Amino acid sequence: MEKHIERVMDDIISSPNVFGCVFVDHQGLCLGAKGDASTESAGIIGAIADQAAKLEPQNQPPIIVVEDDTKRCIIHRNGTVTGAIYKTN
């Protein structure tokens, strides 16, 4: 499991403009982080995915994008796992 997540994170971090990624379980605990992403952000990323899922509970969880002038954080929940990818614009 850990090896598989490591491989997925390596693939993500090698994508263009990506400088960090973090994976979180349904309890907000960090499954793994790579690049500039900190493991401490796992809880808040899980909480953001939880809050967004309340908006339209009848639909699949949305893709959440938090953006500033130069960077964006893309968060998506799939089943019990939430992934966040940090990208430069």
Added chain:
Amino acid sequence: MHLWDPVYNRAMEVPGQLGYLLLNEEGAVLSSAGELENDEKTADIIMGLLTLASTVDPTVFPVRSFKTLSLTYDQHCYMVCLSNRKIHIVKKSLNIPTSTNELTVNI
């Protein structure tokens, strides 16, 4: 009537726009229309999201530095923009008819 009403009334004519909400810093609804008319539940959820998103990862994103937030579903999306101490929320359809489709219908 709010100062922004004429702007948003024009914006409601934009193809694909389903509704809008204009909130103040405290999350109170200042103006709304379409599917989001007086939708305080959506306003509360998005205010909660903004509070969480302001501290997403302080080492990478300085606190309260973000400008826009979007939530994308299969068929529609919500765009949230912070400007002039107000929160602008727009709900848009992602299936906007293109001019080619309209032409086909006309034929």
